[in-house]
Amino acid sequence: MLHRNLIGGDWVSGEASVNINPSNTDQVVGEYARASAEDTKAAIAAARTALPEWSRSPILERHVILRKTADEILARKEDLGRLLAREEGKTLPEAIGEVTRAGQIFDFFAGEVLRLSGEVLPSVRPNIGVEITREPVGVVGIITPWNFPIAIPAWKMAPALAYGNTVVLKPADLVPGSAWALVDILHRAGAPAGVVNLVMGRGSVAGQTLLDSPDVNALTFTGSAGTGRRVAASSIEHNRKFQLEMGGKNPFVVLDDADLSVAVEAVANSSFFSTGQRCTASSRLIVTEGIHERFVAALTEKLKSLVVDDALKAGIHIGPVVDESQLKQDLDYIGIGRSEGARLAFGGERLERETPGFYLAPALFTEATNDMRIAREEIFGPIAAVIRVRDYDEALAVANDTSFGLSSGIATTSLKHAIHFKRNSEAGMVMVNLPTAGVDFHAPFGGRKGSSYGPREQGRYAAEFYTTVKTAYTLA
Numbered sequence: 162m163l164h165r166n167l168i169g170g171d172w173v174s175g176e177a178s179v180n181i182n183p184s185n186t187d188q189v190v191g192e193y194a195r196a197s198a199e200d201t202k203a204a205i206a207a208a209r210t211a212l213p214e215w216s217r218s219p220i221l222e223r224h225v226i227l228r229k230t231a232d233e234i235l236a237r238k239e240d241l242g243r244l245l246a247r248e249e250g251k252t253l254p255e256a257i258g259e260v261t262r263a264g265q266i267f268d269f270f271a272g273e274v275l276r277l278s279g280e281v282l283p284s285v286r287p288n289i290g291v292e293i294t295r296e297p298v299g300v301v302g303i304i305t306p307w308n309f310p311i312a313i314p315a316w317k318m319a320p321a322l323a324y325g326n327t328v329v330l331k332p333a334d335l336v337p338g339s340a341w342a343l344v345d346i347l348h349r350a351g352a353p354a355g356v357v358n359l360v361m362g363r364g365s366v367a368g369q370t371l372l373d374s375p376d377v378n379a380l381t382f383t384g385s386a387g388t389g390r391r392v393a394a395s396s397i398e399h400n401r402k403f404q405l406e407m408g409g410k411n412p413f414v415v416l417d418d419a420d421l422s423v424a425v426e427a428v429a430n431s432s433f434f435s436t437g438q439r440c441t442a443s444s445r446l447i448v449t450e451g452i453h454e455r456f457v458a459a460l461t462e463k464l465k466s467l468v469v470d471d472a473l474k475a476g477i478h479i480g481p482v483v484d485e486s487q488l489k490q491d492l493d494y495i496g497i498g499r500s501e502g503a504r505l506a507f508g509g510e511r512l513e514r515e516t517p518g519f520y521l522a523p524a525l526f527t528e529a530t531n532d533m534r535i536a537r538e539e540i541f542g543p544i545a546a547v548i549r550v551r552d553y554d555e556a557l558a559v560a561n562d563t564s565f566g567l568s569s570g571i572a573t574t575s576l577k578h579a580i581h582f583k584r585n586s587e588a589g590m591v592m593v594n595l596p597t598a599g600v601d602f603h604a605p606f607g608g609r610k611g612s613s614y615g616p617r618e619q620g621r622y623a624a625e626f627y628t629t630v631k632t633a634y635t636l637a
């Protein structure tokens with residue numbers, strides 16, 4: 162069956178693309194329609210037509226649709242998790258966790274609809290009242306990457322709809338299945354025609370059409386820095402609100418006084434789980450010299466115990482890389498690290514398994530320095546580099562010496578250093594004795610420097626992007 166795009170409430174056919182399972186490239190997950198530029202323009206027009214009624218719809222109607230969506234996602238988390246693991250390659254428990262998070266996000270924003278509020282101020286002039294309200298921004302274009310195929314569409318669509326916007330979602334061409342399933346649920350939960358539109362397909366076609374359209378009032382994007390720059394340039398041209406979540410080169414500091422097992426568990430998770438394919442992954446492990454040897458030895462032992470195999474197999478820790486081109490990028494960077502003089506202390510080789518897939522042994526470099534390309538450029542694979550430093554002050558300086566600023570972490574038992582790091586780390590999210598990846602669904606998410614642009618995503622902070630403030634003055 163061809164899974165079609167949803168445009169103005171109708172399921173619309175298009176050129177078929179096959180969704181391949183990275184754990185077993187002989188397996189087709191499903192066939193999905195690719196939207197043309199014309200389809201995408203029709204989706205934008207449908208979203209515009211639906212906007213006036215939806216933006217004024219009773220909050221209870223919006224609440225019920227989001228609530229039903231949350232309920233169905235959570236009730237189906239096992240089968241949606243299987244679909245996600247098959248199309249993206251994260252392990253089944255990770256995939257079910259991501260689906261659960263998507264359900265919780267819809268649940269949270271179903272509640273937020275009922276908590277919409279404004280402010281009343283006394284005027285500085287006599288007999289005048291000042292009211293401050295939040296209104297929807299309008300038609301929201303949503304462009305999402307492949308690494309979180311349901312959670313990222315969920316954390317962009319749920320607030321957009323809660324605050325009365327209509328949406329056009331362009332998911333990553335590599336993983337359309339989970340986005341299709343989510344839109345199907347929203348459609349059956351009662352989202353009126355044109356309120357939720359889906360344009361699966363290529364970034365260069367469907368994505369670019371969203372960027373070029375003067376009728377898209379706000380654009381929210383997660384993906385690479387290169388595409389992010391295009392989103393920014395086109396949005397400025399169209400005087401459109403935009404929000405970017407891009408890469409990371411997140412540091413994880415391990416101090417001499419760290420609890421070794423806490424540090425190793427946090428790093429194994431941050432750097433290697435989800436195959437290292439998270440913008441919040443830590444790829445720079447900044448370790449003070451007193452613990453360096455013990456940390457590298459313990460992490461290497463941990464890496465030996467991690468099983469890389471088919472995402473659906475029980476008991477595995479790391480699934481395959483998402484596709485051939487990301488695998489090539491990972492292997493290229495492993496070669497670059499070696500040629501730069503870092504020591505490949507563990508892994509980094511392509512693995513053969515029972516099924517043909519993109520399997521890569523997690524790779525650990527030591528003797529790296531912060532000026533190497535493997536320490537400066539986002540790789541987006543299960544690859545981390547240990548950088549040896551003298552003390553906390555040097556660790557902090559190295560941690561902040563990056564053009565990115567999404568998340569950062571520290572393993573320490575010192576309250577003084579933990580507090581200092583939380584205050585002085587130049588990252589949007591700071592973790593103490595916890596992995597840099599895997600965040601709460603109700604707290605603000607986003608970074609600084611080259612990682613992010615615009616208001617935070619998620620939690621109540623999402624209102625900043627998905628609404629526009631109106632100030633009204635009334636003579637009493």
Ligand SMILES: NC(=O)C1=CN([C@@H]2O[C@H](COP(=O)(O)OP(=O)(O)OC[C@H]3O[C@@H](n4cnc5c(N)ncnc54)[C@H](OP(=O)(O)O)[C@@H]3O)[C@@H](O)[C@H]2O)C=CC1
Nearest residue numbers: 305306333334363364368369384385388406407408440541
């Ligand atoms: N911050 C984060 O969370 C993420 C960061 N990344 C980083 O990005 C790198 C590359 O990943 P990749 O998926 O290729 O990133 P891209 O930026 O290419 O893709 C992200 C989304 O943008 C779309 N897109 C691509 N070109 C355009 C365009 N001209 N106009 C509008 N939309 C467009 C893509 O479509 P299409 O379906 O055709 O790809 C996809 O939906 C990774 O290796 C990683 O470093 C990746 C994923 C998430």
Ligand SMILES: O=C(O)CCC(=O)C(=O)O
Nearest residue numbers: 438439440441598599600
């Ligand atoms: O770490 C997380 O929980 C989220 C990561 C993420 O959003 C991303 O990699 O795109």
